[in-house]
Amino acid sequence: MSRMTKPVYVTAGYNTISLGSGRKEFHPKKPRPGLEHYIKEAGQGALAQVNDPSNVDEGVIANFMAARFNKQGNLAAVMPMIDPKLEYKPIVRVEGACGSGGLGLTTSAKFVLSGMADSVLTVGVEVQNTVKAIYGADILAGAGHYASQRKAGHAYFFPAKFSDRSCAAQAKFGAERTREGMARWYERAILNARACPKAQEYHNSIDDLYATGMSPCDANAFCGHINVYDCSKVSEERRGRTRGIRPGRRGHLEGARGPDEAHDDRARREERDGHGRRDPIGHRDARGA
Amino acid sequence: MDLDTRLENVAVLGAAGKMGSGIALLLAQEMAKQKLKPENKDRTYVLHLIDVSESALTGLLGYLRAQLTKAAEKSTVQLRDIYADRDDLVENYDVIAAFVEESLSVIRPSTTLETVKGARLIFEAIIEDKGIKFDVLRKVDALCGPETYYLTNTSSIPIGVLDEGAGLGGRIIGYHFYNPPAVQRLLELITTKSTRPELVEMGGAIAKRLRKKVFPANDIAGFIGNGHFMRDILHATSEVARLMSEESMTEVEAIYVVNTVSQDLLIRPMGIFQLIDYVGVDVCRFIMNVMTEHIDGETLRDDLLDRMAAGGVIGGQGRLRALRGGRLDEEAQREDRGVPGGPRCLARAPDGSCEGRQALGLLQGARDGRHARCGAGAGLPRSLEGDR
Numbered sequence: 139m140s141r142m143t144k145p146v147y148v149t150a151g152y153n154t155i156s157l158g159s160g161r162k163e164f165h166p167k168k169p170r171p172g173l174e175h176y177i178k179e180a181g182q183g184a185l186a187q188v189n190d191p192s193n194v195d196e197g198v199i200a201n202f203m204a205a206r207f208n209k210q211g212n213l214a215a216v217m218p219m220i221d222p223k224l225e226y227k228p229i230v231r232v233e234g235a236c237g238s239g240g241l242g243l244t245t246s247a248k249f250v251l252s253g254m255a256d257s258v259l260t261v262g263v264e265v266q267n268t269v270k271a272i273y274g275a276d277i278l279a280g281a282g283h284y285a286s287q288r289k290a291g292h293a294y295f296f297p298a299k300f301s302d303r304s305c306a307a308q309a310k311f312g313a314e315r316t317r318e319g320m321a322r323w324y325e326r327a328i329l330n331a332r333a334c335p336k337a338q339e340y341h342n343s344i345d346d347l348y349a350t351g352m353s354p355c356d357a358n359a360f361c362g363h364i365n366v367y368d369c370s371k372v373s374e375e376r377r378g379r380t381r382g383i384r385p386g387r388r389g390h391l392e393g394a395r396g397p398d399e400a401h402d403d404r405a406r407r408e409e410r411d412g413h414g415r416r417d418p419i420g421h422r423d424a425r426g427a
Numbered sequence: 428m429d430l431d432t433r434l435e436n437v438a439v440l441g442a443a444g445k446m447g448s449g450i451a452l453l454l455a456q457e458m459a460k461q462k463l464k465p466e467n468k469d470r471t472y473v474l475h476l477i478d479v480s481e482s483a484l485t486g487l488l489g490y491l492r493a494q495l496t497k498a499a500e501k502s503t504v505q506l507r508d509i510y511a512d513r514d515d516l517v518e519n520y521d522v523i524a525a526f527v528e529e530s531l532s533v534i535r536p537s538t539t540l541e542t543v544k545g546a547r548l549i550f551e552a553i554i555e556d557k558g559i560k561f562d563v564l565r566k567v568d569a570l571c572g573p574e575t576y577y578l579t580n581t582s583s584i585p586i587g588v589l590d591e592g593a594g595l596g597g598r599i600i601g602y603h604f605y606n607p608p609a610v611q612r613l614l615e616l617i618t619t620k621s622t623r624p625e626l627v628e629m630g631g632a633i634a635k636r637l638r639k640k641v642f643p644a645n646d647i648a649g650f651i652g653n654g655h656f657m658r659d660i661l662h663a664t665s666e667v668a669r670l671m672s673e674e675s676m677t678e679v680e681a682i683y684v685v686n687t688v689s690q691d692l693l694i695r696p697m698g699i700f701q702l703i704d705y706v707g708v709d710v711c712r713f714i715m716n717v718m719t720e721h722i723d724g725e726t727l728r729d730d731l732l733d734r735m736a737a738g739g740v741i742g743g744q745g746r747l748r749a750l751r752g753g754r755l756d757e758e759a760q761r762e763d764r765g766v767p768g769g770p771r772c773l774a775r776a777p778d779g780s781c782e783g784r785q786a787l788g789l790l791q792g793a794r795d796g797r798h799a800r801c802g803a804g805a806g807l808p809r810s811l812e813g814d815r
């Protein structure tokens with residue numbers, strides 16, 4: 139199929155905060171909300187923007203490794219906690235590492251395209267701060283080919299992959315220039331995050347971000363060619379840019395919705411009035427609507 | 428006998444104490460690393476942990492397990508290299524657990540001195556009492572024989588005095604770790620004219636392996652660190668007295684001010700009174716007594732510390748925070764029994780943490796005006812009742 143047989147719209151969306159060390163509410167020794175909290179908050183936040191949850195035909199929940207991070211499998215069964223009206227609806231869980239959120243959306247779009255559903259609720263959720271980073275690294279390594287790569291891999295498996303790329307950049311552009319570029323990147327990412335109240339680094343109050351980004355790399359404690367500040371760039375930058383919706387992070391929801399406007403008066407009104415963002419799935423900016 | 432051979436059989440005396448437990452932690456890690464080297468696979472490593480308190484030794488094992496785990500978590504990058512040939516250890520979790528078990532497997536806790544018989548390096552960290560140190564060192568030496576070397580953590584007793592009193596013939600050096608030994612990089616190395624050169628060299632080599640920075644010090648009671656610290660204490664308490672008379676402050680207010688100034692303005696991680704608490708009021712008094720005895724023409728004594736001690740307030744790793752809400756928190760004290768060093772952090776922050784950086788309960792009491800009730804159970808602030 140070279141073209142979608144009909145347009146598919148994202149009609150509602152909600153994202154929770156990304157809770158982590160860059161936020162004031164985060165305290166490593168204090169209890170934190172778990173998976174269910176975020177699923178409920180995100181799901182309810184999105185459903186509050188559509189007229190009636192009974193109109194949701196199917197659900198998709200996207201997550202990576204909850205069975206290890208949260209000791210919870212069968213996430214599809216958790217989704218009706220969002221609303222009792224979701225009970226007995228077909229719900230599936232999808233997983234595709236960091237692409238889990240995107241996979242959730244495309245799966246939902248396929249359900250709509252198949253004609254089996256007009257309206258699909260899609261939730262993406264991650265709660266990974268249940269374990270220390272050094273143990274989380276093992277779990278995240280499952281996104282690579284575990285059998286052939288984990289044993290030979292670095293303690294910080296994925297950061298080390300990026301460290302290798304940074305090493306290649308250094309070989310090409312010189313160590314100093316590469317580090318300067320990375321430090322600017324960090325600075326920009328945090329400035330973006332400060333513009334998004336739900337971003338993990340929203341409360342980051344470091345004065346000289348660039349100087350922080352210039353911190354040396356410590357191969358003994360972390361990785362040889364990146365420092366710990368290099369780690370949140372991708373998420374924070376995107377968060378800032380898209381005003382906070384990104385798949386594969388904690389507690390996000392993207393509501394994918396079919397074209398059956400009868401179910402959603404408000405969406406139709408918004409389209410008519412021209413201020414609803416109703417990009418078909420497959421469009422680059424469809425996410426984050 | 429070379430260092431590697433000596434490191435096969437080591438003992439820590441006073442292992443359940445504040446310093447002994449930290450030294451034990453460092454040694455267990457180093458010995459486990461030696462054990463894991465392919466060339467050492469036929470060697471057996473033993474670390475005797477000796478203390479008089481059975482319950483404290485039980486607590487010590489829990490402490491060591493927790494600290495070894497933390498340390499292994501921080502050095503997982505290296506541990507993965509060390510265990511590269513072990514196909515069964517795949518995840519960080521596996522590697523960390525293996526190293527912790529490896530380290531614990533060298534440990535032999537005991538309340539019986541006789542078990543140290545084969546030890547070739549003895550780290551002494553028992554109570555700062557000359558008589559007891561003489562006695563224990565003499566007994567151990569009779570068990571171990573003339574090959575064994577001694578590294579004493581004494582804060583103040585001149586090494587020459589210990590050497591002579593225990594009859595060790597130059598086989599002892601001052602090996603003064605700072606508190607907490609696992610964290611502080613500084614190590615004072617004190618030698619005397621009769622110290623064996625091989626031991627001095629070995630002391631430097633051990634420090635390198637434990638990643639400590641050695642400062643050679645002369646054999647004068649209190650050495651460098653405590654020579655300064657004890658006089659700092661006397662200056663601080665004289666400032667407290669001055670603030671009380673010149674600025675009409677209560678004693679607790681004055682303590683609070685001096686503590687804050689000595690922390691914030693001297694840019695130190697702890698104020699002077701927090702440091703006294705951390706080191707232990709009892710330990711500070713022991714050190715002052717020893718210095719007074721061995722330094723001509725100087726008397727180091729402090730009325731405030733004496734009053735604390737008389738009231739049973741001895742502190743130690745933050746123990747003075749027991750003055751939570753103005754009284755000794757006995758429940759917390761019970762909870763903490765069995766922890767190395769005895770009841771340590773009696774008053775915890777609401778989140779359960781007990782870091783040395785937090786202000787003394789005493790000082791917090793001063794800030795919010797609760798301090799006068801401290802006198803009820805603790806001793807130190809007894810005089811403060813008049814201040815209210």
Ligand SMILES: NC(=O)c1ccc[n+]([C@@H]2O[C@H](COP(=O)([O-])OP(=O)(O)OC[C@H]3O[C@@H](n4cnc5c(N)ncnc54)[C@H](O)[C@@H]3O)[C@@H](O)[C@H]2O)c1
Nearest residue numbers: 441443444445446478479552553554555580581582606706
């Ligand atoms: N506390 C500090 O900050 C600090 C810093 C540097 C050096 N030191 C020195 O380290 C030594 C130990 O001090 P600490 O603060 O750890 O004291 P501590 O009271 O916490 O520990 C002393 C330990 O020795 C044990 N002990 C007592 N008599 C014993 C005996 N006969 N045989 C075996 N064990 C015995 C006790 O049960 C206790 O566990 C002292 O010499 C002290 O001056 C202390």
